[in-house]
Amino acid sequence: MNILNKEQLRATDQHTIQVQGIRSWDLMERAARELLKAITREFPHGEFSILCGPGNNGGDGLALGRMLKEKGINTQVFLLESPKYSEDNLENQKLLEEFEVFNLEKLPELWPDSIIIDALYGFGLRTGLGIEWKALFEKIEGRTCLAIDLPSGLLADELTTSPYVKADIVYTFHCPKKAFFAPEHGIESFEIIDIGLEKVGDGNYQYLADVHLLLNQPSRFAHKGTLGQALLVGGSKGMTGAIDLATKAALRGGCGIVKVYGPGCTPDLPSEALVQRDINLEYIKQTPTIDAKTTAIGIGMGMSHNGQEALLEFLSVLPPIPLVLDADALNILAKHPEKIPTGAILTPHPKELDRIVGTSKSSFERWEKAEKLAKKKGIYLIVKGANTHIFFPDGKILVNSSGNYGMAKGGSGDILTGLLTAILAQGYPIEKALPLGVYLHGLAGDIAAETLGHDAMNAGDILTFLPDAWKLLRRRACTTSKYPRRSTEQRELL
Template structure:
């Protein structure tokens, strides 16, 4: 699914109006019917609604929804803010249509606003401003937003919470943004919905199909996408009946210092559970028996060091190399990681402590083999690109790093995003907060490594691995619950996740 900047969404609206063809007021009615239906499915007719409508088309949507709810028997109070005496044409039309409807207590605010009483029984419909907003709210509208937020009422935002901009909110005034419980987004999500710091404003979000032109959506370019199961299934390669282990690649995993063998075990098990033909784990002597006992399907290669990764190894016979989980931060390991990068011609999956080494030697990022994938969490990324004020800036800097270094980045989080050297961003939709546990990232490293070794293109490997990793986490959540989940549960659920993809 594509995610468009707000300017492109305006163009999609205009294209639909011109080419369907459909009058803009009728497109608004179609959107409002979808909105009213979604609201009525959540709350019964005994629920009192208070609607706050602005002077633009978002306000027009709110007025149309008020009319449709009132016709369904809901009691609706409406406050239309028209302080400049200037409504958009479609908002004006819906104001006129509302005048003839019963069950509506209508107020047009032209100067002084007397706030209504809002209780915890009320639902507020926020239709003040939509996604076209390009500056922070101020003055009277900011005061209205603060009043809504201070009330005990539940809040439903139309398309986007008023005050929230569709993409960047770095310099927004957070106190002047509606804190919605539910956001009913028209046709497509907004990029801002996918950033952690905006969750308190967006709440739960639901997409409503309003029939924008599918041709226009298909033909309009964007750099942002949501990963969907159907797309991921399309990427999955089928296996030949006469296939053998040599057809599915050889992977090398360099992981685990003394006291951190678990990281290498989790990554190794995940790799083996994701279809790799052969796996070798490079370990210090102290971890050799632990890994061989815990993961008998993997081979081990012992480092000369008793306790850490201290000596780079030959990678020519492998299709992909994973490095970083549980490596530690010793000087010996730091030097070995840098030497390994210089000596390696095979695509690498770089995670955890290997990323921390790169943070101290940033010039080595561009020396990584072509097709390499970095898998940082936000703090690890900031060590590579510098401090970021928010998720939008973090994404911007990650895109620049991917472009200049020619690497792929999996930026981990609630909506993990895969970033290509061309600047394309693919946001993952699977996974849950139960995966916020030690070792979850090591599991992802193993899955990415397995797919790279099997010959998947780096972008496909990163997208498919991230999606299935989250899917396994969702399966584990159903079995264990979020509180009781461990990274090992994610590994154990990988086979079922892959089977679901195959079917």
């Protein structure tokens, strides 16, 4: 799903009107009808106070008000006094029998228990709102508030530091807006409302959807050689947990063989993994034989001088296979950015990225720097967090749609590294492997949160539910249930 900026949204709107032979008013009716469904489904017993602005966002609010009233739902509608209203706004004013006009000196008298619907401004806002809006926004703060398209005052594509509505749920049309992904804005919940806009090509900024379409179907004749070999390199004295988690994730990642190279102190790992230990006890000193389809390095390597030397030596002898660099490898490379290999996959969390590109004043600045770095160095950057962003060397950016705050526990990132390495080992091209791995990891986290709750779940639970996440994706792709070649025994097991 393309993530569109406000200019692209306007163009999509116009294109839809032309192609579908409808009026912009029809689109507003469609938007209001879909909003009506979503809101009454979520709040079947609510009464509503709608605040409408002068543009088309306000028009949506007026149309929704009319539809709520027609359904016999208690609704009060307020319209901001303005010298100029949009055409569709005026049209909707005519169709609504009763509404009150308000201004910032004469604030609306809201019912005490109603749900507020914010339809003041959408993506049409040119600049942030002034402080004169604070009194109104404070009046509705603390009440249940639903924003139409965007919380009013929030700019769709940039950092907003001026006042905006604090909404509990944003019902946003067609696609999420860039501003929703910035932690600074605190957008906790948004729901995408499909209003049947025409798709205008594949943009270079996308929200992950339909990830199951990326799945390969291994052959019935597959063997451990054809399913690929992954090599994980990492661990150091006192930091062996990370390689343990990464190994377990790789073993649930679908590849044929998982190899691990660590220092002598590497603990016992699951017996399915082929573990090779360095002659040195506390840290990796030698370069392992790299006999694998893909490799990941860095996990719990430590920042000792010896660890740094080993990493740089390893990079200098690496054959051209996909390379995942995580954790300490990133910290080491932050000191030697010229040594970051072209084509490598780096998986930093924001702090690790800051060590490479310098600190940023906002998420927007960090995203810009990540985009530039990926292009300049020809690398793939997976910047982790809520809505992990994947930056490609050609400028494409994918934003993850799975995952939750229950995953914000130590070790979650190590699991992603192991999983990505295993997926790459199977021969998935990087362009497919990264979204597939990032999405699956989040999906396993979502199933863990659903089953165990966000509070109690830990990183290991992402591993526990990885099989369910794979199965869910396979079911979506219909690749498990349709094959006639399944034996009777296999069918009975289903």
